[in-house]
Amino acid sequence: MTTSTDGRILRGEQTRRTVLRRAVDIASEEGLESLSLGRLAKELQISKSGVFAHFGSKEELQLAAVRAASRIYHDHVVREAMEVPPGVGRLWRLCANKLAYSRERVFSGGCFFYTVTAEFESRPGRVREALVRAQHAWRDLIVRTAEDARQLGELSQDTDTALLAFEVHAFVDTANALSLLEDDLTTPYVTARGALAARLDALATPSAPRPWADEPDDAVTRPD
Amino acid sequence: MTTSTDGRILRGEQTRRTVLRRAVDIASEEGLESLSLGRLAKELQISKSGVFAHFGSKEELQLAAVRAASRIYHDHVVREAMEVPPGVGRLWRLCANKLAYSRERVFSGGCFFYTVTAEFESRPGRVREALVRAQHAWRDLIVRTAEDARQLGELSQDTDTALLAFEVHAFVDTANALSLLEDDLTTPYVTARGALAARLDALATPSAPRPWADEPDDAVTRPD
């Protein structure tokens, strides 16, 4: 089988990318059910059936949007953190990156997964299952990273990593939610950063690095 | 002006209540935009125009649903807590009641406000404004209650009550979200309860009551 990408496929993939880029932004603001083929087609100046042909069904469009959002999320939150050595430093990068990813509105409606998970957590189907997998991947990454930090002696030996992952999740998601609801790009992120730093500071061993102390308290709010 | 409630008005208010009770459940599962007049009419065996006549517009139906949900929320979470004396005991009741309200599925889709706030936090309009007010009322109640506890000497004098309110909000909302996503009525609430108890225990003064210590760790998971 030849996987040669011919011109048609290239052209098609370009439109596909365009559609998905718009789709994830809409979904992050209004949810995946508000994604409509007609609306996407009108906004992007292509035909409704053209959009449809790319995905085959609305559910497939939604699933493709989740995959696209996962890639963007990984690029902005995970990738860079994995380049720093395991330990509490990496754990902090994951938290700080996720706060920045929300604050910088990588998706126009804030965290894509916050919006669409709240939307689908009571609806059965493949979209929900995809979101459950994404949530597990993130939670497991936090747990593993915290586990690493503990084994490196950077976190107290009796650290409850599952509890810590819950707290990280709670603080970061709540910062995202409050920022959107209050239309405030500062307070919620500063508060969440403080809560996270206090929690990690209490768990960290005396010899552990404390990257959260190296930055001013409003590091998360400064423009780039 | 005579406010005499005649039979028709009585009957009308009954229907209105029936519609709203179903509406808040639907909204807690699928959001306020998924509320449709036709669907409500079909499920409740009344005419679509009959439903419409009660509210006048979809937005008014959504606003009425938010008000109805606020009353139910107050009845289940706030009222009983206000009957215990101010202080850390009342603060704990508020947290515990909100966890129970979510866990017991007072609304079939978990916390009404979690779902619809996530849905509307990026959409301008009166519904969003109503949700902002509801969120502020809850946050202010937590802050005031924590403030009371501090002035009573039950919380450390340097307690950051705004930060504490953020943490309470984060833990409770995340328990609700994870319970729905993971379809797990136990773990998320036990975890949240532990996180809350640890936080309050760290802030409480030595002489303060510690109601969270009086119950077993799985108190929140026991059936009634």
Added chain:
DNA sequence: AAACAGTACGAACGGTCGTATTATTTGTTT
């Protein structure tokens, strides 16, 4: 050159949406 495959189009389908208008039933008031 012929057969094929992918992209995009326009038109149409049945369905549901919110809304408006008009009619009917029914309890209250005089």
Added chain:
DNA sequence: AAACAAATAATACGACCGTTCGTACTGTTT
């Protein structure tokens, strides 16, 4: 008993939904 008003119903409207279909164009494969 007649007049009235409120609750509910019936019907219709235009808009948009996801989907299907037939078709045209175009680049790839053989």
